[in-house]
Amino acid sequence: MILKxxxxxxxxxQIxxxxxxxxxxxxxLIDAADFIALLRFESYASIADLVESAAELYFLPGTVNFGLGGNYNLDWDSRPEVILDLELKPRGVTVYARLVLAxxxxxxEISHINFQQPSGDPDENTAFLAKSLAESKFVKTYPLPLAS
Incomplete structure (x- = not known):
């Protein structure tokens, strides 16, 4: 299902x-050729491990997962491009997206968003998405007070 x-x-x-x-x-930081080989030979468990290892530095466990799919573009006249399906699962929302590395x-590109308790106001849903993703990070960012 593609997000309309x-x-x-x-x-x-953007969020x-x-x-x-x-x-x-x-x-x-991983060589594109390695990703392409893993995708070509359907070594999805290895890709899932790589995504999990990259995500564990920044997010709580289980927040960012490989979605068991991907693709690549590799032609003689262009640079390689790797596309990975991701599932982001911060509290209260699941985001299905495609990450393009080139x-x-x-x-x-978001394919679908599922809010567990959606609001009738899309702006509230967007704010909830931002808040939920921020809460799922290991490193929190806070606004710094201005020097006076």
Missing amino acids: KCQFSEERE VAEAIRPVATELR GDTAGI
């Missing part, structure tokens, strides 16, 4: 992308 794009999709993708940025950075960049 709406006015809230982009904001939610998720910012939250998993350090995980994507860790995963980009060259010097990474991107995220």
Whole structure:
């Protein structure tokens, strides 16, 4: 099931992308050829271990998981691109997304979001997603007081 794009999709993708940025950075340290080989030979347990290892540095256990799927783009005239299905499970919400790792960049595309107790107000759901992801991180960020 693909998430129908709406006015809230982009904001939610930005929230998720910012939250998993350090995980994507860790995963980009792995050679693209290794990811491609693991995907080609359907070594999904190995990919799941790599994702779990990258995520455990930044998130509570079980928050970021490999979704048992992925793909790659590898042509003679372009740089490799690795696509990994991820499941993010912070408290109260599950996000199904595709993480794209390419060259010097990474991107995220949300396929589906399931709120356990959705609000009728999409802005409240978006705020809940941001709060839930922030609470599932090991390193909390707090606004710093301004010097006077």
